[in-house]
Amino acid sequence: MQLHIQNETSQLKTVVLGVAESNGNIPSLDETFDAKSYETVQKNEYPKEDDLVNEIKEFEEVLKKYNVEVLRPSLIENCNQVFSRDVGFVIDDEYFISNIIPDRLEEVEAYQTIRDQFDQSKINILPEEVYVEGGDVIVHNDYIFVGTYKQADFRQFKTARTNVEFVDYIKKKFPTKTVLDFELKKDDQNPYEGILHLDCTFNPVGKDKAIIYKDGFLFEEEYQQLVDIFGKDNLFEVTKEEMFWMNPNVFSISPEVVVSEKNFTRLNAHLENVWGIKVEAINYQNISKMGGLFRCSTMPLIRN
Numbered sequence: 001m002q003l004h005i006q007n008e009t010s011q012l013k014t015v016v017l018g019v020a021e022s023n024g025n026i027p028s029l030d031e032t033f034d035a036k037s038y039e040t041v042q043k044n045e046y047p048k049e050d051d052l053v054n055e056i057k058e059f060e061e062v063l064k065k066y067n068v069e070v071l072r073p074s075l076i077e078n079c080n081q082v083f084s085r086d087v088g089f090v091i092d093d094e095y096f097i098s099n100i101i102p103d104r105l106e107e108v109e110a111y112q113t114i115r116d117q118f119d120q121s122k123i124n125i126l127p128e129e130v131y132v133e134g135g136d137v138i139v140h141n142d143y144i145f146v147g148t149y150k151q152a153d154f155r156q157f158k159t160a161r162t163n164v165e166f167v168d169y170i171k172k173k174f175p176t177k178t179v180l181d182f183e184l185k186k187d188d189q190n191p192y193e194g195i196l197h198l199d200c201t202f203n204p205v206g207k208d209k210a211i212i213y214k215d216g217f218l219f220e221e222e223y224q225q226l227v228d229i230f231g232k233d234n235l236f237e238v239t240k241e242e243m244f245w246m247n248p249n250v251f252s253i254s255p256e257v258v259v260s261e262k263n264f265t266r267l268n269a270h271l272e273n274v275w276g277i278k279v280e281a282i283n284y285q286n287i288s289k290m291g292g293l294f295r296c297s298t299m300p301l302i303r304n
């Protein structure tokens with residue numbers, strides 16, 4: 001298989017979609033590792049496996065309607081495998097196996113049969129001091145955007161997943177691309193205050209547009225860089241409440257088609273009526289209770 005990803009929106013050909021079967025027991029508060037799941041467990045609202053399975057099935061049906069080839073990781077018993085995005089990622093024709101949070105390490109082996117289909121010389125294993133998850137890596141043609149956290153208390157946050165060592169690593173790997181890194185606010189318990197991954201606060205759509213939550217960025221100057229690149233009119237700014245429901249985390253099948261949540265009324269109306277992008281709106285609210293949404297549950301391998 002010839003991998004090919006140069007941005008977030010070009011016509012999708014092949015994607016890995018997460019699985020919700022055998023999702024494991026409801027975690028205890030201590031066992032959660034993102035703020036959204038923490039809140040879900042605390043409120044006793046952890047989603048039922050059947051609901052998760054049905055939501056992912058709805059997503060799969062939309063992908064198939066657009067003739068996308070959908071691959072699945074192999075099933076590990078009692079393991080949450082919904083969020084494919086973070087386990088590995090493609091930039092151009094190279095695949096990177098993430099150095100993911102230890103709590104999710106088990107998930108990596110479930111992609112072996114998929115990795116076996118790649119040109120093995122294109123698989124990159126990262127040095128052990130480099131931490132990264134795919135949710136923090138957004139490819140935008142000549143740019144690579146990276147979500148990170150560089151403060152001294154990095155190790156105190158389970159929601160700090162991508163370190164400055166990755167930023168340096170990826171700059172060396174792609175010397176002709178412009179790598180921009182963005183520090184994100186971290187909070188392991190309050191989903192209104194902390195941002196798990198860059199794709200929870202920013203996500204390109206169409207050819208030159210993006211959805212963004214300004215207050216997710218630790219430094220306003222870094223948010224401003226994105227405003228300068230995209231232009232104010234090409235950004236849809238979401239509110240804190242919309243960020244909480246994960247509005248930025250939609251998924252593009254092409255520059256013309258976005259998969260979004262039925263309840264994202266303001267966003268969906270803007271995408272369709274102002275930007276002329278077709279919205280495939282489905283139910284995905286149960287998935288959001290575990291800290292991710294559409295983008296997080298996919299790992300695109302080939303876009304035209």
Ligand SMILES: NC(=[NH2+])NCCC[C@H](N)C(=O)O
Nearest residue numbers: 034083135197290291292296
């Ligand atoms: N790309 C993403 N935002 N992924 C969301 C992953 C959520 C998962 N509960 C975790 O903490 O790892």
